[in-house]
Amino acid sequence: MNNLRNFCIIAHIDHGKSTLADRILELTGMVRKTSMDQMLDSMDLERERGITIKAKSVRIPYKAGDGGEYILNLIDTPGHVDFNYEVSRSLMACEGAVLLVDATQGVEAQTIANANLALDAGLKIIPAINKIDLPGAMVDDCCLQLYSMLGLSIEDILLVSAKDGTGVIELLEAVVARVPPPSGSADTPLKCLIFDSFYDAYRGVIPHLRIFTGSLKAGDKILIKSTEKIYEVEEVGYFSLGLAQCPMLQAGEVGYAVALIRNAGEIHVGDTVVSSDHPEELAIPGFRMAQSMVYCGVYPIVTSEYGKLGAALEKFKLNDSSIVFEKENSAALGYGYRMGFLGMLHMEIALERLRREYEQDIIATMPSVIYKVFCKNGDILMLDNPSKFPPEGNIGHIEEPIIRTRIIVPSAHIGPCMELADAKRGTLVGIEHPDDRRAILIYDLPLADMITDFYDRLKSVSRGYASMDYELNGYRVGDLVKVDIIVNNGIVDALSYIAPKEGATARGRALIHKLSKTIPKHLFKIPLQAAIGAQVIAREDIFPMRKDVLAKCYGGDITRKRKLLEKQKEGKKKMKMVGFVEVPQEAFLSLMKIED
Amino acid sequence: MQGLYVHIPFCVRKCYYCDFYSEGGKLHLLDDYLKALLTEAEQYRGLTFDTLYIGGGTPSILGAAALEQMMRGLSGCLGLSDLEEATIEANPDTASSEFLRAAAASGISRLSIGVQSLNDDELTRSGRLHNATQALKAIDMASGCGFDDISADIIVGLPGQTTKSLENTLCSLSHSAVTHISAYCLSIEQGTEFARHPPSGLTTDEEQAELFELAARYLKENGFVHYEISNFALPGRECRHNLNYWRGGEYLGLGPGAASHLRGRRFKNAPDLQKYIVGPLADECESETLDVESKLAEEAMLRLRLLEEGLDIAELEERYGRNNVGRLLARLTKLTDAGMLVREGKRYRLPPAMVMVSNRVFTEIIN
Numbered sequence A: 001m002n003n004l005r006n007f008c009i010i011a012h013i014d015h016g017k018s019t020l021a022d023r024i025l026e027l028t029g030m031v032r033k034t035s036m037d038q039m040l041d042s043m044d045l046e047r048e049r050g051i052t053i054k055a056k057s058v059r060i061p062y063k064a065g066d067g068g069e070y071i072l073n074l075i076d077t078p079g080h081v082d083f084n085y086e087v088s089r090s091l092m093a094c095e096g097a098v099l100l101v102d103a104t105q106g107v108e109a110q111t112i113a114n115a116n117l118a119l120d121a122g123l124k125i126i127p128a129i130n131k132i133d134l135p136g137a138m139v140d141d142c143c144l145q146l147y148s149m150l151g152l153s154i155e156d157i158l159l160v161s162a163k164d165g166t167g168v169i170e171l172l173e174a175v176v177a178r179v180p181p182p183s184g185s186a187d188t189p190l191k192c193l194i195f196d197s198f199y200d201a202y203r204g205v206i207p208h209l210r211i212f213t214g215s216l217k218a219g220d221k222i223l224i225k226s227t228e229k230i231y232e233v234e235e236v237g238y239f240s241l242g243l244a245q246c247p248m249l250q251a252g253e254v255g256y257a258v259a260l261i262r263n264a265g266e267i268h269v270g271d272t273v274v275s276s277d278h279p280e281e282l283a284i285p286g287f288r289m290a291q292s293m294v295y296c297g298v299y300p301i302v303t304s305e306y307g308k309l310g311a312a313l314e315k316f317k318l319n320d321s322s323i324v325f326e327k328e329n330s331a332a333l334g335y336g337y338r339m340g341f342l343g344m345l346h347m348e349i350a351l352e353r354l355r356r357e358y359e360q361d362i363i364a365t366m367p368s369v370i371y372k373v374f375c376k377n378g379d380i381l382m383l384d385n386p387s388k389f390p391p392e393g394n395i396g397h398i399e400e401p402i403i404r405t406r407i408i409v410p411s412a413h414i415g416p417c418m419e420l421a422d423a424k425r426g427t428l429v430g431i432e433h434p435d436d437r438r439a440i441l442i443y444d445l446p447l448a449d450m451i452t453d454f455y456d457r458l459k460s461v462s463r464g465y466a467s468m469d470y471e472l473n474g475y476r477v478g479d480l481v482k483v484d485i486i487v488n489n490g491i492v493d494a495l496s497y498i499a500p501k502e503g504a505t506a507r508g509r510a511l512i513h514k515l516s517k518t519i520p521k522h523l524f525k526i527p528l529q530a531a532i533g534a535q536v537i538a539r540e541d542i543f544p545m546r547k548d549v550l551a552k553c554y555g556g557d558i559t560r561k562r563k564l565l566e567k568q569k570e571g572k573k574k575m576k577m578v579g580f581v582e583v584p585q586e587a588f589l590s591l592m593k594i595e596d
Numbered sequence B: 001m002q003g004l005y006v007h008i009p010f011c012v013r014k015c016y017y018c019d020f021y022s023e024g025g026k027l028h029l030l031d032d033y034l035k036a037l038l039t040e041a042e043q044y045r046g047l048t049f050d051t052l053y054i055g056g057g058t059p060s061i062l063g064a065a066a067l068e069q070m071m072r073g074l075s076g077c078l079g080l081s082d083l084e085e086a087t088i089e090a091n092p093d094t095a096s097s098e099f100l101r102a103a104a105a106s107g108i109s110r111l112s113i114g115v116q117s118l119n120d121d122e123l124t125r126s127g128r129l130h131n132a133t134q135a136l137k138a139i140d141m142a143s144g145c146g147f148d149d150i151s152a153d154i155i156v157g158l159p160g161q162t163t164k165s166l167e168n169t170l171c172s173l174s175h176s177a178v179t180h181i182s183a184y185c186l187s188i189e190q191g192t193e194f195a196r197h198p199p200s201g202l203t204t205d206e207e208q209a210e211l212f213e214l215a216a217r218y219l220k221e222n223g224f225v226h227y228e229i230s231n232f233a234l235p236g237r238e239c240r241h242n243l244n245y246w247r248g249g250e251y252l253g254l255g256p257g258a259a260s261h262l263r264g265r266r267f268k269n270a271p272d273l274q275k276y277i278v279g280p281l282a283d284e285c286e287s288e289t290l291d292v293e294s295k296l297a298e299e300a301m302l303r304l305r306l307l308e309e310g311l312d313i314a315e316l317e318e319r320y321g322r323n324n325v326g327r328l329l330a331r332l333t334k335l336t337d338a339g340m341l342v343r344e345g346k347r348y349r350l351p352p353a354m355v356m357v358s359n360r361v362f363t364e365i366i367n
């Protein structure tokens, strides 16, 4: 076990983690020459978007410079703040972390956030500056930032280019030398933590395990602490470039187990697994629960497929333990689920995965945060769904969630960033100057404003240089109103939203306008209205469709004509019937897309 | 009823809106093409047909000699002696009196002329190679050569078109020897010049709908029957070859890009002139045999295009069996309840208000 090194690669988004993993796989002979870039980003969505979404581990045999044979267990993690739950779970399976910094960007918000997560988890940090091959590399600046902003010593910093491989062997040597081998004895009773899992149609739930003590092999009986359920292990193995079966997993190792766990709901990420011979072993503290930031309703397009959606969510939760969901129903959409996500990107990715990997035809409603509603009768309600708000007259006041954000920005762009934060109802809490070129702006900001488009706008006003990190920071009274959207004379509860009273009319108008462009024309006129209580603040009509006729009959090419009609019909199937109106997915997201 | 369609995939130059399969400026391949065409026809030796439609492309580009040669060749292997109707398409710039006489002499009884508009500005902007005077002259000549059935194609929504100019076009046509008018709405199709360089002066959907309705009204007032979504005819002058398409009938299509429906199978030749010349028989690019349910839906959709005749469900039940028609009937009933169809006994029709939005109805009918 002394030759084992468990480490992860952490960094701000796009600083080169997955590319570094490519080089490590090549230089250690795991793969000959990576056939594609970022080969660990194996999910379609990861490849399409060029970002890592799921953390992935690989076990790599490595012969070090001192002649010793080592086993490295590398975990590539995502950098985007919305996936940082993946990072915090990965840390539990590691003793060390390589902290990458893009030499052209310097230390950014998630560099700090992820480094702090790793430090809190007691990991050894190996700082490395990446992309030194680029002409714009500012190695000295980055070193100073790592020192001033994270207190890391400059002599510990390595220089690498994940692209051309420079410094990667030195980095592996540093991992071997500096990361401690896992502690924990193989001779004591079994104790391991489920840090991830997935569902296999033939073999059931397959948990990913970090073994802290003891050992695990086929035939062993295991007990899940949270449910007290007992299973017999059929197979154990580790992660190579796929699953690799092996005779036994031991203390310190990371691997998987197949134990015929049939139902998705029987196991949770964060559960402790012990031997059924030693049920008295205590549970490992596990993970803090992921803190949902944004909620939306998710409904099957075909109302009767509600049960199938529930089953799919159970399975999905195994692979994305940061989602939460519970049943809800909507007058307009029928039965569905309210889901919670860590941010808008997470929401977008999770819904897309549900559609693609779990083959669910779904529609998602307008996203919302959790409001605290103080009723006149003294009740305090926590509501993540505007349609569940009590009538206006019963509400005393409303509080909304606030985040504290730390925006790291080069001095030259401070002005526009502050203007943006002010426009988004932010309150300046403080400004720090870690060095003479950069500032950290600390703002308290309503979460609702942050999730719409704050991050994108911040990037654009700072020409890409600002980055931010945030955490929830309590609730604040807001001058808020509920806005209802009325489509074809009926309120569509799934489109209701909460907005600051100031500017509500302008926003309502913009939204109605946007809706009038996203809901397709029908054969009849569709009036669209936005209303606060009984007062209509915006109105527009979608005029009836006047022409929908294929130009020509294409001679005798009836097949072509039928195929065009079938395509048109497919498009309709992606829409949800609300009363007599077909509403496409984009309509429910239009509030997010309004420019103020 | 069995039709024969012969495709002439040549044009002098592509019109800016056109996405029919045809090649501009490849006339040197004409001889090779006719040879290949006869090779394909030979495969069907012995089949007899009730209607013939020579379309394009620009069939009038053949000229008198090539047309006569082609007709002789086709008649040599296919049964064309009892044709009820034989149509050829012609463009005003290539329809010479010599060609028209040759066509008449070859047994062709009906002429379909690509007029498109009688406004010179609209014609130029759409890349047409003739003007209004030439078009009217072609109609006169055709009539002089003994063609009783003359059809004109027009396009609604051409760049620059106004209610006034459309009315002028319709007025001149209805005072000419024309007995049939096909009116298509302009749509910008992928791969066309208009798609590459969108023209100015395009009409909105609303304007196009109004123009079309104006045309339909005008033609009705002048004695034309709106018998199919895009087609108008003086009583008794409907195009029988096309009626056969809309009644779900069978036909053979010869030439690249031509579609066929024979013995329950729909298939299509690849739209590729060069390949066709090399191997006219190895060219099939799509083929399908529909199950009863799809076949029924397809026929319903086609027949509903016939605004007067409509869809006779009793007749469908007779041919397909009552049980099989059940699900279609349920859909038709739903559409009727929603006002999207009208029913008279066992006959369903597309009401006038739905003509411009017929795809809405058809998407509900196909399964």
Ligand SMILES: Nc1nc2c(ncn2[C@@H]2O[C@H](COP(=O)(O)OP(=O)(O)OP(=O)(O)O)[C@@H](O)[C@H]2O)c(=O)[nH]1
Pocket (backbone or CB within 6 Å): A011, A012, A013, A014, A015, A016, A017, A018, A019, A020, A038, A050, A051, A052, A053, A077, A078, A079, A080, A130, A131, A132, A133, A134, A160, A161, A162, A163, A164
């Ligand atoms: N020039 C240069 N480009 C690099 C280097 N390392 C990574 N890149 C590029 O930086 C971009 C981001 O690289 P990734 O490896 O996907 O970054 P990541 O940190 O895994 O990103 P996330 O997983 O989404 O957080 C890609 O275009 C890489 O080609 C390097 O050393 N030099």
Ligand code: SF4
Pocket (backbone or CB within 6 Å): B010, B011, B013, B014, B015, B018, B019, B020, B022, B056, B057, B058, B091, B114
């Ligand atoms: S519209 Fe007729 S003449 Fe013009 S390119 Fe098309 S087929 Fe040829």
Ligand SMILES: [Mg+2]
Pocket (backbone or CB within 6 Å): A017, A018, A019, A038, A041, A051, A052, A076, A077, A078, A079
């Ligand atoms: Mg990555």
